[in-house]
Amino acid sequence: MFRFRKRKNKKISQLPSNYQNEALSSILSTNEQMLMAIFQNCSDFIIRPIFVDGETNIILFYLDGLTDTKTLENVLLKPLMFEGIPTGLGEVHTIQQIIEQQLFAVTPVKTVSNYDQLVDGVLTGNVGIIVNGETTGLVADFKRSEQRNIEEPATEVTIRGPRDGFNESIRTNTALLRRRILSSRLKLESLTIGELSKTSVEIAYIEGIAPENLLEEVRSRLGGIEIDGILESEYIEEFIEDNPYSPFPQIQNTERPDIVIANLLEGKVAIIVDNTPFALIVPMTFWNGLQAVEDYYERFIYTSFIRFIRYILFIISLFLPSIYVALTTYQPRLIPTTLLISVSAAREGVPFPSIIEALVMEFVFEGLREAGIRLPKAVGSAVSIVGALVIGQAAVQAGIVSAPMVIVVATTGIASFAIPRYNLGTALRMVRFAMLILAGIFGIYGIVIGFIALTIHLVNLRSFGVPYFSPIAPLIPGDLKDVLIRGPRWTFQNRPTFIFGRDKQRIPAGQKPSPKQGRDDQ
């Protein structure tokens, strides 16, 4: 490690130690030498001298693959090489001025005066241009990056609703947002994080709706990050979370621009990171984890019903195996007689205590799930067949595992998949194991103790200062219509008050549709 660092330092030491701030030289060859030294051993660095008036007057340089060479050729090279330097309208122009003002019609051009700016510009995909005899260079935007098409996000599928999702290009992503809010109040604050990766990050919010103190907090937390590189928004998430040791996610992530916009309209702030389709949304509440996009794209009666089902499934996914273990081993009195008799009939001959049985089955289930995700799609189906056959049937028939346990584990598995936010589901899975062990040791008391501890933890969590359980705890009655149920849209007159913003009203009152209204108008 130490040795490596030493060698690296040696290499750079060929360059002047503080080349970054050094101004460009007026001698072209010095600049060229310098650039060659900076980009030593970078095979994608292309440097191209252009002869104008019989001598090397201009040097173009860029990184191959990041630059649109075709446009470059049409716009810059052809006019310069074939037509020569255009004669000005009388005033004496430097070549640079000519290039800047006459050749590039649309392309943004920036004038730079030191190496640092020049190098940075080239690294982000621009073309650098230096001219003999001048101490400033040009950075022209000919960016062309390879990117995925806009596709439907695989992690958040809907039946009804927009089908576009973010891709890995931050510009495309911000464009998707901008397309939805045609107002200058949608602000995108840009910053760069990462010593080496220099990843661009955008803070998106709607001015006046997002509270100022939240924005300040986001800015300061993002500003404090020092890291070599950022490959995914998760890197950032871990730096700005309120409680890093909690298994529960405190920052929402999404691939869908419509979710981002919906949250911005509620006064939240989104953080969009380059090179990943996952945007972060702060603050997140526990209930966000149980809300799906579709809740807002289907009629409210149905979605309220679905939410109830989801809450019940949530409880099942957390407690069912532990309740089963606790009841059968500690409190069999509480099971109805006939059910108890059939459970005990099914358990007859099973060699393991039910807590071990439950742990093993849960373990195997988690293994199957993990294997299913990691394997290539073609093999993935084979895993599920083997899993269903081996665990579902063979284990029961062999009398190693009881059938009720398989039912319990399968139900729990299904229930945990019904939770819309994947990372909340994973948190629950871990907590479920803890609950299972508590139930195996203390029975129902263990579950109650676990539940109390879990509730205390959840109520204590904060996400950017907003209590994780709001608006249930602390109770904000006005905001409940989007928690346990999904109220009709015309009742969402105000933005959620647990995120305080200035612009509170969302929908003017009195928009409940009724046929009578129409008759009066006519």
Next chain:
Amino acid sequence: MKGSQILCIGFCLSILFISGCWDRKELNDRAIWLATGWDIGENGGVQISGQIVIPSNIQTQGGGGGTMTKGFFNISESGKDFSDALQNLQAKLPREAFFGQRRVVFFGEEFAKRGLKAELDINNRSPDVSLRTDVFIVKGSTAKEALNLANPLESHPAVAALKEHEQSGGRGDTAYLNFLIAANSTGFRPTIPVIEISQSQERKHSGQQNSANPPLLKIAGAAVFDENLKMIGRLNMKENRHLLWVMGLLKKLTISIPQKDGNASIVLTKIDSKIKPIISKNNRIRFTVFLTGEGALMESNSGVNVEYSKNLSLLQKSFEKYTQKQVQQTVTKVQKEYGLDIFGLGEVIHRKHPRQWKTLKNGWDKKFSEAEITVKVDLKIKQIGMSGPSLLFKESEIRK
């Protein structure tokens, strides 16, 4: 700080290993005890019988077919008291007896006549047992015998007895609780449902257990207990229903009355009772018992067209009159024959006139047998079924 944290985690982890799982017991290590039978044992002790589920004989998967094997077996042993007997019994039971699902308790008739007061504490003291238990006196036999009668429909005879009890409109699994309440109060004498060993077909000697005419358990009234919880006498099924009606516990009742040209029957489903005590100045006690019921006309074998409200109210009247007479008879029989307040009328006074009750409660049974009890019945026929008059009558025979 760091040290205390480690210590704290250490304590928490140690719970995992030192707790020892006190009452953890797998289902496979428990013998699910469905019913208890109490009989007189050797040397004046008790003989405890138990009905235990055989889980591996319970079919969990469909198909299979083959001969049905019994899902239970019975076990019994004597001892000085229940715990002693249980200790003796556990010697032949490979799994620990688990009483949490005990649904039914049977008492042999002889045992009940000996008195229950000094025996039953185990049923309430142990945290494991449930008070929601059905309880029966086995008429003319022992509890052990009653447990042996397999029911062709239910895999466990104890459950069968409980279900029969519920079907007949009786107390069901609140019977034991009811008994305890009565045993505990001064103005209420306990009764316990009676069950008898009968046969599937009437007036025919019952065959083998798996023949078409197996012996069965049959609900057969109620046993009357005195203050010392000794069984004194028995009410038959009809009187038992009247008793339950007055107590307000009856859930279902069919009344059939003889009519001039054919019987009529109603099934009452909404049944209630209200008792009004009147204490006059010279401490003469009078009770008025209002019995109400609503139900459907099941049979009307006469030519009366009940579509006419006049006819219906006439029919209603005759049901009321008949019922009033019957219930009054039962009440008088209880007053004269047993002189024990099994209706809980004393408790009604206790609730309504707590001051007077203080003087009345001494020797209440005597006062009860001298009290004047009037029964009033109010019945309503809410549904008359699919036809007005019986379809078996010609147009000319129908009375409108």
